[in-house]
Amino acid sequence: MSRTGGRHRKITVKVSTPLAIHASTPRLGDLFGAETKFVLARDPGVVLAPDAAFVAANRIPSDDEPDRFPRLAQTSSLR
Numbered sequence: 180m181s182r183t184g185g186r187h188r189k190i191t192v193k194v195s196t197p198l199a200i201h202a203s204t205p206r207l208g209d210l211f212g213a214e215t216k217f218v219l220a221r222d223p224g225v226v227l228a229p230d231a232a233f234v235a236a237n238r239i240p241s242d243d244e245p246d247r248f249p250r251l252a253q254t255s256s257l258r
Contacts (some may be wrong), residue, residue, distance in 0.1 A: 183213075187230075195231040209234040 183191075191213070199210040211232045219225040 191230045198231060198233065202233055206236055207232055209239060210234075 195212070202208050202210050211234065213228055213230050215232060216228045217232065219227060224237050235255060
């Protein structure tokens with residue numbers, strides 16, 4: 180993935196911040212940044228990493244579901 184410049188990052192923040200606020204207020208879902216990769220297909224592999232991605236609340240695993248990867252830090256240590 181190619182690196183982006185300062186102008187691109189400024190635009191991404193200006194666009195994603197209002198989206199994140201709108202999505203979280205009525206608990207519609209969550210907004211994810213460019214570091215998040217989405218696997219769309221496995222054979223052949225198709226992975227996208229958009230600048231901003233909205234995921235509806237009903238598609239996000241609940242806290243009751245087991246993690247699919249090991250925790251690297253306790254939640255309490257991040258506060």
